[in-house]
Amino acid sequence: MTGKVLKCELLNLIKNWMVLTGRFINFVPHKILIYSNLLTRQPEVKIINFQLLTISDRMLLGLSLLVFFVQIYYLFAYYLRLARYKDSPTNPNSNQVTIIIPVRNEEERIREILSKFNEQQFEAYQILVINEYSEDSTLEILNVISETNPKLKFTSLSQETLFSEKQAINIGLKGASSPWIVLLNSFSGAVNPEWLLKLTSFIDTETDLVIAYTNVERTKGFRNLVCRLERFNQFMISGAWTLAGKPFVFSENNVLFKKSLYFDTLGFRHKLNLNFANLELIFNENIKKGRVKLTTNPDLAIREHIEDDRGDHIKLLKKGVQIRQCLSWSKKISLSLDDVTKILLPVLSVALIIIHPEYWMILLTFPVITFLLLAVITKILLNRLNERKIFLSSLVYFWVKPIINWWFFWSMYLIHRRSRWN
DSSP states (O other), X not given: OHHHHHHHHHHHHHHHHHHHHHHHHHHHHHHHHHHHHHHHSOOOOOXXXXXXXXXXXXXXXXXXXXXXXXXXXXXIIXXXXXXXXXXXXXXXXXXOEEEEEEESSOTTTHHHHHHTTTTOSOOSEEEEEEEOSOSSSHHHXXXXXXXXXXXXXXXXXXXXXXXXXXXXXXXXXXXXXXXXXXXXXXXXXXXXXXXXXXXXTTOOTTOSEEEOOEEEOOOSSHHHHHHHHXXXXXXXXXXXXXXXXXXXXXXXXXXXXXXXXXXXXXXTTTTTTOOSOSHHXXXXXXXXXXXXXXXXXXXXXXXXOOOSOHHHHHHHHHHHHHHHHTSOHHHHHHHHHHHHHHHHHHHHHHHHHHHOGGGHHHHHHHHHHHHHHHHHHHHHHHHHHTOOSOHHHHHHHHHHHHHHHHHHHHHHHHHHHHHHHO
16 A cells, blocks of 8 residues: 555656646746847836736735835935045144054064154154064064164063964053054055044044044955955945944954043953954944044055955955944844845845836836945945945945855854854
């Protein structure tokens, strides 16, 4: 009996498969004929007849409209605000500023790293170099330079640790005598002579943090391009959310901040096990609405020189995911809603066009309008930041980035679960 039952089940399965195959064979030529007719004849706008739509079609169209209006809201309330933003510096002031620069094995470049600050028109600054257990002559060269440079101070980690970056920053902040701090890394490129003068002009009694732009120096190669796209995308998102009253940062470098922000929350306590983000965690935990300023002035931008390393882009992505995981729930929800609707809008539009190709012109307007608005906003911001040769690629990256975010989020979540159980 069992053999007969299996035989009947197998025959029913084959029969059902043949029926579905027949339906598909009949469906495909019909749709191809419709599409070919649409392409060959003169385009005409056909108004959607809701009475002819099924309930599922109406639900799909309603969801598509909802997603479209959510994206329009984000473009106008967040991104367009950043594109139209104009810097509002106050009068120049004489607040003391400490520039903290962690270095490691930089004996060949340490003089070049320090010399770029010699032309600064702002006088009330100090350079504090943190030697991260260098194995070359970096420490000896720093000692020689400090004899002729009164603005230079330096200290050193006595041994290499698992969290040397956080330890170096902690030592630097403890050794800084100024109330205002700006962190740079040893890969920072040329610095505008008015950099500190203009950056400190944003300081007032109602400001705790000033965010300036940081990206990678433009060189040849795909890896350099994706790193530039990721840095620009991060600044665009954090800048838009900051101006919308939900401030956070993706980069700790080239951010002028009050030293008290760090010590009022016990520094990196309970954050040492987070491998990718450092001061960003402190900033995002403590900065408040209305006490953060943003600048898109290209004279205040810092370009970093990095090697053509595949890991740089991966680290940026993992760092971005880790920072987002540590944000407040309101910021997480708003960022996630933006990501989800970015993905859903083109998917729903394509699905509707496949089901109802006769309405393709109207259905295509949803993603086209959002794309054109995004293109205008991106172009304005790129021109303001003096970024070149990434306009089209940044538009593509803007739509692909949510998928990358979710991919890295789940991969890091699975790795965390495995390490917790092992």
